[in-house]
Amino acid sequence: MLQGKKIILGISGGIAAYKTPELARLLIKAGAEVKVVCTESALQFVTAFTLETLTHHKVYVDMFQGPAEYHTEHIALADWADMMIVAPATANIIAKMAQGIADDALSTTYLAFTGKVLVVPAMNVHMYEHPATQHNIQTLTERAVCVMQPESGELACGVVAKGRMPELHAIVRQATELFMEQYLSGKHILVTAGPTYEKIDPVRFIGNYSSGKMGCAIAEVCAQHGARVTLIAGPMRQTTVHPSITRIDVESAQQMFEAATEAYPHQDAAVLCAAVADFTPETTADQKLKRGKDDWMFRLKPTSDIAAALGRMKTDKQVLVGFALETNDEQANAQSKLERKNFDFIVLNSLRDKDACFGYDTNKITIINKNGSMKEFPLKPKSEVAEDIVAHLSTCLH
Numbered sequence: 001m002l003q004g005k006k007i008i009l010g011i012s013g014g015i016a017a018y019k020t021p022e023l024a025r026l027l028i029k030a031g032a033e034v035k036v037v038c039t040e041s042a043l044q045f046v047t048a049f050t051l052e053t054l055t056h057h058k059v060y061v062d063m064f065q066g067p068a069e070y071h072t073e074h075i076a077l078a079d080w081a082d083m084m085i086v087a088p089a090t091a092n093i094i095a096k097m098a099q100g101i102a103d104d105a106l107s108t109t110y111l112a113f114t115g116k117v118l119v120v121p122a123m124n125v126h127m128y129e130h131p132a133t134q135h136n137i138q139t140l141t142e143r144a145v146c147v148m149q150p151e152s153g154e155l156a157c158g159v160v161a162k163g164r165m166p167e168l169h170a171i172v173r174q175a176t177e178l179f180m181e182q183y184l185s186g187k188h189i190l191v192t193a194g195p196t197y198e199k200i201d202p203v204r205f206i207g208n209y210s211s212g213k214m215g216c217a218i219a220e221v222c223a224q225h226g227a228r229v230t231l232i233a234g235p236m237r238q239t240t241v242h243p244s245i246t247r248i249d250v251e252s253a254q255q256m257f258e259a260a261t262e263a264y265p266h267q268d269a270a271v272l273c274a275a276v277a278d279f280t281p282e283t284t285a286d287q288k289l290k291r292g293k294d295d296w297m298f299r300l301k302p303t304s305d306i307a308a309a310l311g312r313m314k315t316d317k318q319v320l321v322g323f324a325l326e327t328n329d330e331q332a333n334a335q336s337k338l339e340r341k342n343f344d345f346i347v348l349n350s351l352r353d354k355d356a357c358f359g360y361d362t363n364k365i366t367i368i369n370k371n372g373s374m375k376e377f378p379l380k381p382k383s384e385v386a387e388d389i390v391a392h393l394s395t396c397l398h
Contacts, residue, residue, distance in 0.1 A: 001176045003031030008084040010106045013041025015156040016088035016122040016165035021050050023168045037109050060105045078112035088122035088165050091133045098136035116178045117145045122165035177224050183394045185226030190267040191219040192274035194234030196253040201285035208275050209358035212236035215273035217386035219245050232259045253277045253303035260306050269319035272307055311342030319396045322346045334368055344396050345369045367392055
């Protein structure tokens, strides 16, 4: 995620500063090297010893605190880093940053820094909503500083309102995205994920083993690269966290068909990753079916074909991506499906591949294009497989 990145963690004097040791730990866990610069008031809420123990670097507080590691520490620190995260960012430090005031180690380092900056406001709701604070935030935004929205919740003053520092994982995710190329910015992507359940009676259904992991990973990666994502999710435990993902939960193939055909005209692309049932019972029992006969038979009928419907709807400006899970004649079957469904490319999985497909955290795929060209990928974590698929999708969109 942040492998090899050098990050300055700037801490100002808000109560949320007590969370920053854990934030530093998460950034380091994601692969970053972290150095801390903070205001003197921040040390009322968190100790320098704790931060130094976690980061293995000295904490910069006073520009004149004795023998310096560098002659001009704030310049050297600013030159060292790839990113600066100010969290929590109080109204005071935001005002200093916006107005160019450099009277402590944190504000001076910011003024000397030329890389990516992420500001995480945390303060009382009235302070946050004050016109002066909003003006200062707008000023920073206009200067290409990324300013996160504070969350609503219980504040230190006892009021339940907007002003809480966002969850630490959300801060790490936002920092990660600032290093990612936003090649899907402005695009709207539809993703289907998970299984469908076809009811037999109130307690039984026909389903499959799909976990939804692959589809959710694709949705997350699309969002991380700037897309607005509509995720149509079958019944599954997988969750997504990115704020640019709108999730629509469905259960049956018909519900997924209706949601997908309604959403697709407003999308730039669709990635059909869901394992949709091909058949559904002709009738559904109103009451639980009881044991009592040696044989039990029921008739099935085909479900509505989502891929075929979207293939017919597709315009010249839209991209449609399909998946094929095969057990034999994999490439031939996938190529045939690509042509029949009017896909731009298809992602082939084989059940014969070890540690791939349903339920696993890894997958092994082959991407097959309209012109018959194909590219095989080795077994990878599904998050990395999603990157490969989305990168290929982006080439079709541009």
